[in-house]
Amino acid sequence: MNYDLVLVRFGEITIKGRNRNRFEKMLLGQMKTALKAFPALEYERTFGRVYLHLNGASYEQVAERLRDIFGILSFSPVVRCLQEIEIIRDAALQVLRELSPAPRTFKVSVKRAWKEFPHDTMEMNQLIGAHVLRNTPELKVDVRKPDIELKIDVQYENTYVYCKVEKGAGGFPLGMNGKAMLLLSGGIDSPVAGWMALRKGLEIEAVHFHSYPFTSEQAKDKVITLARRLSYYSGKIKLHLVPFTDIQTLISQTGYDSLIITLMRRYMLRITEALAEKNGALAIVAGDSLGQVASQTLGSMNVIGRSSSLPLLRPLVMLDKQDIIDAAVKIGTFDTSILPFEDCCTLFVPKNPAINPNLNIVERVEKYMGDEIIRLTDRAIQETETIVLTEDGIPGEAEEKEDSWF
Structure with missing residues (x-):
């Protein structure tokens, strides 16, 4: 699948306390320096995370560099969609269908940060899981050890759908400790x-x-x-x-x-x-x-x-x-x-x-x-x-x- 958006998560220890804003700015600056070979990238910063708009850049090449940036907890290629259940279900189905190799089992994991969304976490799991099963009969649900975990992240501004979570280098932003x-x-x-x-x-x-x-x-x-x-x-x-x-x-x-x-x-x-x-x-x-x-x-x-x-x-x-x-x-x-x-x-x-x-x-x-x-x-x-x-x-x-x- 050709993703155009990457969700980058900061380590929890860098976003606590009064210095959170300074630490996030420091890490964002270091990301821009490390990724200077990709001038088309655009950076969208929110609380505790950054969204990278690839704008045609190779996800694999960007990911290779992201893995070595200190202060990044993890990152994921994501599909961003509107806060409507039908659109979210279609995006989830698209993400699963384009996985290679195709999984045999899956589970749905919903994170509902925007509490005003009309469906709670349990309803979302059922609505999305049922939609996937109806349209991909070769897939089965396995909540214990699935081949793939379909993640739905409902934020205030948008919903993000993804399966892959890549581990970052962790640690602290460079120079934060002297x-x-x-x-x-x-x-x-x-x-x-x-x-x-x-x-x-x-x-x-x-x-x-x-x-x-x-x-x-x-x-x-x-x-x-x-x-x-x-x-x-x-x-x-x-x-x-x-x-x-x-x-x-x-x-x-x-x-x-x-x-x-x-x-x-x-x-x-x-x-x-x-x-x-x-x-x-x-x-x-x-x-x-x-x-x-x-x-x-x-x-x-x-x-x-x-x-x-x-x-x-x-x-x-x-x-x-x-x-x-x-x-x-x-x-x-x-x-x-x-x-x-x-x-x-x-x-x-x-x-x-x-x-x-x-x-x-x-x-x-x-x-x-x-x-x-x-x-x-x-x-x-x-x-x-x-x-x-x-x-x-x-x-x-x-x-x-x-x-x-x-």
Whole structure:
């Protein structure tokens, strides 16, 4: 069936309270941005929902994009008709007849939001069901497990008839809950953590630490590709590329090999916190999963996390690796993440990293590095390269950009 109208439902949590109008406007703006490839679309906003007039655009193509817009609970292709029972019955029959493959059983579900409609819900179920059965004798009623559920939504202004309900991405409108910095490596986990942060209404800026010339240009391109994929969900994303070679080298020369990863991650957090302050972010998002590697034991996460005063959000912390892999496949980052280009997190890895580091010893080592580590940290912040990536792959103009590190 060639539908020309799509009913888009907002998540309930975004339409409660005094901020409902602002949240709805925010989500509508994000829909228009995400669907900019379909200029013929028209948007009709009502309470808690939006009607999309396709005006010849492909429903399948529009639906593919709608599934990835955060804040959308569900959506349906619908037939809109007048508030007259005969017209509603004919529309219901038309929707059922044009389904492919043809169902064998059905049930009618009426939602009667307009209470002044002359027929109540029970009457509507009977009137529409009987009309369908008279005109399609091959169909049977099954109220428990029907092949298809014929939905009749009686609103104040019109009635909407449909069968399909497609699940949206859910969550909150982008940016509704503030901004955070994402620690983005070239691995599987951190892009998934970034996607989950976006879904919860956080605007994110990505921070990647590189160790050129120990890491290659392909490693940088890999991270840019991952960030660009995340920008598909957010419209654009700012990526901060932090030179980390000198800091890693100094840490590796302290003689405390088992603490290299712990120290390295503590300074990553310190630098990220400084970038967060410059860019108005209130939290840091990391792709840690409890017990996955030495730096992600509870003892390690405790010592590492104490280096930053910002909230450290770990959305993957209780997920198994296979759950994270499945999510990476779903959001389209997995194939890039497994490309064999090393990032700085794989360099200087000791044979026996500490899994329960002692905070006092860690702090003594940091004190031993003295002014030099402070100087290198400040320089890394100053020499950070910032680029803005958009979903169509065209780099935006960076707000601050130093010379390339290649």
